Amino acid sequence: MKSNKRTAEKMPRIHELLQGKKCMLIVMQDNPDPDAIASAAGLRELANKTAGVSCFICHGGIVGRSENRALIRYLDLKLHRIQDLELQRFDLIAMVDTQPGAGNNSLPVTIEPHIVIDHHPMRKNTRCCPFTDIRSRYGATATILREYLYEAGVELETQIATALLYGIRSDTQNLGRDTTQADIDAFFSLYPLANKRMLSRIEWGPVPRVYFQLMTNALRNAKAYDHCIVAGIGDIDNPDMISEIADLLLRDDGCEWVMCFGIYEKEFRLSLRTSDGSADAGKVARRIAGRKGSGGGHNMLAAARIPLNKETRKERTELERLSIKRFLQATGAASANPTRLVQIPGNGR
Secondary structure (H helix, E strand, C coil), X not given: CCCCHHHHHHHHHHHHHHCCCCEEEEECCCCCCHHHHHHHHHHHHHHHHHHCCEEEEEEXXXXXXXXXXXXXXXXXXXXXXXXXXXXXXXCEEEEECCCCCCCXXXXXXXXXXXXXXXXXXXXXXXXHCCEEEECCCCCCHXXXXXXXXXXXXXXCCHHHHHHHHHHXXXXXXXXXXXXXXXXXXXHHXXXXXXXXXXXXHHHCCCCCHHHHHHHHHHHHHXXXXXXXXXXXXXXXXXXXXXXXXXXXXXXXXXXXXEEEEEEECCEEEEEEEECCCCCCHHHHHHHHHCCCCEEEECCCEEEEEEEXXXXXXXXXXXXXXXXXXXXXXXXXXXXXXXXXXXXXXCCCC
């Protein structure tokens, strides 16, 4: 693996911030994915090995997807709920795979993090932070952390290498989505160091039976609008299911766009997926969220959240209708007539 010029230029600054500090808090998304988990573990490794800084890793929601739980078990990570921590006790606060004001993390808006490392588009609040490394063209934040660890001369243990590799693999769909040469270089530098058997175990971890019920509900409700698929899964207690179902539905050979949505903790949440590499799913997500919510992402995957005010059936129905309308308008399928994706006994037409 070759040294990256940008990483080499930024390394002295992050090293300076870490020096003399005892404890750092690393904030992830509320519902962290493999890239966030791997990046947090990577930053912790960097802080531990180069400056002797101990780290707490936190998030504000739950870890629902089986692969995410399996990755955390493999890394033996102790995750903390940010709501349970006294943030003033930390010398440094860092964010990985998310940013201040992104809407998908629970860091109070009154607190400005010292370090922000992410691969999503730069947000306004991020510009004020002491150290930022935002590379929106990269396919994974784990790629950035791999570069820092390489630049610092940290010899990677098998667990960290496996996690970083899985983070890149997951966010880029095995280098097939939103991928740069940097992601490819990081991927192949990590592969010889990783536990290949564990990669498979993480990806195909066991799931509870409710998983299959939610899949059934999604298929029962899924409708095709020309090259688009829309599916609602109702009230859920595991928000990661929304993105997991969106990933599954995109495999339909007549599909270019997917929107899957559900209700979680008084919020209307949705995930977007597209197979069109020239698209901008993040822009579509922001358009759907409008002024009432928050949204963002990359060319081929994105997400949005819209708070529910009254939590009435009328409000939910209207929000679903408006979101579907905006989605179809943005993807060129506004005039398409809906058809059920699959015929399930009792579904009707």
